[in-house]
Amino acid sequence: MDQRSLIPDRTRFLAAPHLFIALLVVVCLAGFARTPAFADEPVRIAPDATTFTLDNGMQVVVVPDHRAPIVTHMVWYKIGAADDPPGKSGIAHFLEHLMFKGTKAHPAGEFSSKVSEGGGQENAFTTADATAYFQTIGKERLGTVMAFEADRMEGLDLSEKTVLSERDVILEERRMRIDNDPGALLGEAMNAALYQNHHYGIPTIGWMQEMQGLTAADALAQYRHYYTPNNAILVVAGDVTPEEVHRLADVTFGRVPRRSEPGERNRPKEPPPLAARSVDLVDSRVSQPSWQRDYLVPSYSSGKPGEAEALDVLADILGRGTTSRLYRALVIDQGLATSAGSYYSGEALDYGRFGVYASPRGDVPLAKLQTAVDAVIADIRDHGVTAEELASAKQRTRAQAIYAQDSQAMLARIIGMALATGQPLDAVQGWPARIGDVTVEDISAAAKTFLDVRRSVTGTLTPAPAEGRS
Amino acid sequence: MAKLLVRLGMAVFGLLVIIPASQAMSIQKVVGPPGVEAWLVEDYTVPMIAMDFVFAGGAAQDPADKPGVANMLSSLLDEGAGAMKSAAFQKALDDRSISMSFDAGRDGFYGDLKTLSENRDEAFGLLAAALQAPRFDTEPVERIRAQIAASIKNDASDPQAAATLAVCAKAFPNHPYGRPLDGTSDSLAAISRDDLEAYRSHVFARDNLKVAIVGAISPKDATAMLARVFGPLPDRAQLTPVADIVPQAGIIAIDQPNPQTLIRFGGPGIKRNDPDFMAAYVVNHILGGGTMSSRLYTEVREKRGLAYTISTSLVTLAHADAFAGGTATRADRAPETIALIKDQIARFAAEGPTEAELAKAKSYMIGSYALRFDSSSKIARQILGIMVDNLGIDYVEKRNSLIEAISIDDARRAARRLFSEGTTMVATVGPAKTKTATAETSVPPQL
Numbered sequence: 015m016d017q018r019s020l021i022p023d024r025t026r027f028l029a030a031p032h033l034f035i036a037l038l039v040v041v042c043l044a045g046f047a048r049t050p051a052f053a054d055e056p057v058r059i060a061p062d063a064t065t066f067t068l069d070n071g072m073q074v075v076v077v078p079d080h081r082a083p084i085v086t087h088m089v090w091y092k093i094g095a096a097d098d099p100p101g102k103s104g105i106a107h108f109l110e111h112l113m114f115k116g117t118k119a120h121p122a123g124e125f126s127s128k129v130s131e132g133g134g135q136e137n138a139f140t141t142a143d144a145t146a147y148f149q150t151i152g153k154e155r156l157g158t159v160m161a162f163e164a165d166r167m168e169g170l171d172l173s174e175k176t177v178l179s180e181r182d183v184i185l186e187e188r189r190m191r192i193d194n195d196p197g198a199l200l201g202e203a204m205n206a207a208l209y210q211n212h213h214y215g216i217p218t219i220g221w222m223q224e225m226q227g228l229t230a231a232d233a234l235a236q237y238r239h240y241y242t243p244n245n246a247i248l249v250v251a252g253d254v255t256p257e258e259v260h261r262l263a264d265v266t267f268g269r270v271p272r273r274s275e276p277g278e279r280n281r282p283k284e285p286p287p288l289a290a291r292s293v294d295l296v297d298s299r300v301s302q303p304s305w306q307r308d309y310l311v312p313s314y315s316s317g318k319p320g321e322a323e324a325l326d327v328l329a330d331i332l333g334r335g336t337t338s339r340l341y342r343a344l345v346i347d348q349g350l351a352t353s354a355g356s357y358y359s360g361e362a363l364d365y366g367r368f369g370v371y372a373s374p375r376g377d378v379p380l381a382k383l384q385t386a387v388d389a390v391i392a393d394i395r396d397h398g399v400t401a402e403e404l405a406s407a408k409q410r411t412r413a414q415a416i417y418a419q420d421s422q423a424m425l426a427r428i429i430g431m432a433l434a435t436g437q438p439l440d441a442v443q444g445w446p447a448r449i450g451d452v453t454v455e456d457i458s459a460a461a462k463t464f465l466d467v468r469r470s471v472t473g474t475l476t477p478a479p480a481e482g483r484s
Numbered sequence: 485m486a487k488l489l490v491r492l493g494m495a496v497f498g499l500l501v502i503i504p505a506s507q508a509m510s511i512q513k514v515v516g517p518p519g520v521e522a523w524l525v526e527d528y529t530v531p532m533i534a535m536d537f538v539f540a541g542g543a544a545q546d547p548a549d550k551p552g553v554a555n556m557l558s559s560l561l562d563e564g565a566g567a568m569k570s571a572a573f574q575k576a577l578d579d580r581s582i583s584m585s586f587d588a589g590r591d592g593f594y595g596d597l598k599t600l601s602e603n604r605d606e607a608f609g610l611l612a613a614a615l616q617a618p619r620f621d622t623e624p625v626e627r628i629r630a631q632i633a634a635s636i637k638n639d640a641s642d643p644q645a646a647a648t649l650a651v652c653a654k655a656f657p658n659h660p661y662g663r664p665l666d667g668t669s670d671s672l673a674a675i676s677r678d679d680l681e682a683y684r685s686h687v688f689a690r691d692n693l694k695v696a697i698v699g700a701i702s703p704k705d706a707t708a709m710l711a712r713v714f715g716p717l718p719d720r721a722q723l724t725p726v727a728d729i730v731p732q733a734g735i736i737a738i739d740q741p742n743p744q745t746l747i748r749f750g751g752p753g754i755k756r757n758d759p760d761f762m763a764a765y766v767v768n769h770i771l772g773g774g775t776m777s778s779r780l781y782t783e784v785r786e787k788r789g790l791a792y793t794i795s796t797s798l799v800t801l802a803h804a805d806a807f808a809g810g811t812a813t814r815a816d817r818a819p820e821t822i823a824l825i826k827d828q829i830a831r832f833a834a835e836g837p838t839e840a841e842l843a844k845a846k847s848y849m850i851g852s853y854a855l856r857f858d859s860s861s862k863i864a865r866q867i868l869g870i871m872v873d874n875l876g877i878d879y880v881e882k883r884n885s886l887i888e889a890i891s892i893d894d895a896r897r898a899a900r901r902l903f904s905e906g907t908t909m910v911a912t913v914g915p916a917k918t919k920t921a922t923a924e925t926s927v928p929p930q931l
Contacts, residue, residue, distance in 0.1 A: 135855060186813060193743045
């Protein structure tokens with residue numbers, strides 16, 4: 015372990031009814047390449063992937079991977095927490111849980127039993143933009159899981175008792191993930207301040223007082239509006255051909271009628287960010303202070319061509335790992351911090367986030383830490399990066415794309431997430447090449463435009479003396 | 485790897501198709517320097533090499549008065565070695581995207597290396613230097629010490645970490661397993677460069693080393709690599725003997741002002757080489773294993789909405805064995821949840837699983853085995869685990885037939901052996917006003 019980062023989980027992902035899955039913060043820094051290239055040739059992610067659309071409007075992507083007779087089957091719906099109606103925060107995620115509660119044709123537990131009897135694994139998760147359900151299983155069972163998944167796209171059957179008991183489960187999930195963890199509470203508060211108008215400011219799991227009032231009717235309203243084949247994407251990665259998947263999809267998902275037209279995803283946007291904000295959480299449960307800042311930036315879907323790629327490389331040079339500028343300056347050279355870094359989170363429909371974080375060493379005050387971080391940011395904004403730094407960042411990207419060939423499930427996830435947030439398949443495949451096109455000028459432009467404190471929220475987490483406790 | 489995956493995949497295919505042992509197995513032994521045991525899965529699908537290795541010893545070899553030495557060492561090996569200072573070493577790794585990490589477990593000091601095959605010479609050279617000649621310069625030593633200190637401080641208020649520390653201390657008094665892996669603030673401050681070097685020279689040797697290699701490398705090249713990386717280490721480790729211990733009973737209640745109470749429970753377990761181990765593994769799966777159909781998951785979460793998650797597992801250490809479970813629930817419902825868990829465990833011990841539960845569990849475990857081998861890194865980890873547990877090079881082929889052979893009598897016997905003493909350890913971390921460790925829930929030690 016090189017870096018004992020105290021960075022809280024800042025992804026907008028929320029997994030899942032069954033097991034906790036850690037997801038990569040920067041999903042895009044992984045890829046899949048079938049034909050590893052020469053050192054200077056761009057690697058193409060999932061070069062064999064193809065896409066087609068069923069008659070009812072459901073998009074299908076197939077990623078052949080014949081190394082093992084296994085498939086990963088995922089269905090993505092273009093509905094996330096940012097689509098929760100006012101006063102109903104958490105409903106997209108609650109609906110995800112309720113999707114495991116049975117249908118008119120198959121009672122609760124039957125689908126899961128079928129998956130587990132075959133040794134398969136399943137789960138689901140909700141993000142601000144999408145809800146996804148997946149199984150990894152022997153390929154001979156693909157048709158079975160597709161039939162079950164198609165059935166629950168239209169046949170969900172909820173009893174009041176089931177809904178109430180599951181609501182208790184999500185309340186426990188909130189307590190576990192958020193309320194028991196001051197770092198997560200700070201993350202929630204920073205998000206609410208970063209997005210002044212967009213619903214990205216609402217926590218994916220929901221605000222406690224609103225979750226307590228969620229009902230079956232609330233969930234079914236979202237279900238009827240958003241769970242329709244023309245709002246869904248099927249991703250199958252593994253030991254299959256596009257023809258096989260097409261044939262199976264036609265007789266399963268293909269038979270589900272369109273039942274609504276969710277239309278364009280046009281959500282309330284942010285006003286111009288004019289005011290730097292700060293959020294300070296003081297909590298008796300904190301023993302180790304920390305500092306972080308989030309900047310409002312474009313995402314891969316909403317940015318101008320090349321902007322997101324430049325932000326990805328900028329975050330890498332500024333703060334990924336122990337050779338990055340932030341780690342070198344704060345942790346090694348100045349000895350002010352135990353950890354320091356940055357990341358870009360760009361897999362979202364409307365906005366991305368550029369995060370910077372640091373934890374003080376010993377009793378270094380957070381104000382001093384912030385001054386030192388600001389100096390590193392000012393330097394990269396005013397003077398840009400060197401050609402050598404850029405070359406080495408590109409080299410890392412290429413290596414990561416090759417390493418990621420190893421994971422079929424991760425690949426399905428990368429592609430599904432990109433498509434659910436409005437990127438075409440071709441954009442995912444060509445991502446390493448576009449990173450290869452980034453210039454030092456692009457990075458300077460991105461740093462100048464986006465590392466502007468007015469676009470940001472700065473958060474601090476500090477200990478408080480316990481009150482009224484012996 | 486591809487071949488191995490296909491073969492494992494057969495199990496998923498036919499569910500109960502047992503792979504005949506006569507088929508060619510793609511795990512092979514490779515020759516290393518004397519004492520070194522090394523297995524290779526040669527595969528060229530992806531141009532990379534993943535290697536996992538372990539020196540027996542781990543944190544259990546920390547000096548008794550200085551817990552945390554192995555852990556600190558694990559963070560310092562890549563902070564400068566040979567002629568390269570920390571920054572140069574880190575840059576060399578980074579420039580070629582070589583991933584190298586170390587981890588001090590209870591019984592073993594683990595390392596793993598992942599490299600593109602085009603960079604393998606640099607990667608092996610860096611690993612050799614890290615193991616043979618780490619520098620321990622003052623700047624990185626003090627920096628890493630500060631990072632660990634921050635982590636120890638943070639753990640004190642983290643419910644999960646606080647529970648783990650307290651449970652280990654209570655279950656294993658006056659034993660290395662009872663000491664914190666990271667050390668304490670005081671022990672950490674006292675660790676010197678000499679302590680780090682003493683640990684390295686005693687534990688990094690060839691007779692206590694196991695290596696698993698997966699990827700684009702031939703047996704011949706693997707042999708050369710092993711000689712270069714591990715050859716110059718001493719032939720024999722100098723290990724301090726560690727006593728066997730049965731986890732002690734205890735009730736722990738840690739006061740933290742959280743809305744949710746964390747619950748840990750457990751008791752003595754079963755040895756990895758016990759003939760009933762596989763049956764115990766299956767019955768643990770039925771009681772509280774990682775799927776949504778386990779008994780505890782059904783009773784605690786699905787029927788009553790008491791928790792988001794609950795699970796149990798078997799812990800097999802070199803000198804102790806336990807079953808251990810955990811969940812978290814609204815503070816005021818913690819007593820009810822603990823009572824429910826105890827009741828379920830007692831019932832399970834008495835009755836064992838049903839035939840249907842056993843069949844379902846076996847089917848899942850047989851089918852899902854292949855999913856553990858779906859990437860080079862995961863294969864390396866699995867193979868090293870097989871080596872550490874001394875299960876034999878044909879274990880991957882045998883494993884599903886061992887599961888298949890478990891009868892309902894085996895399962896009932898294992899459930900009785902594992903769970904009839906109930907949960908001898910219960911720990912809660914939550915607000916004191918709803919303290920759950922009352923006399924009513926306490927179990928007298930029966931050890």
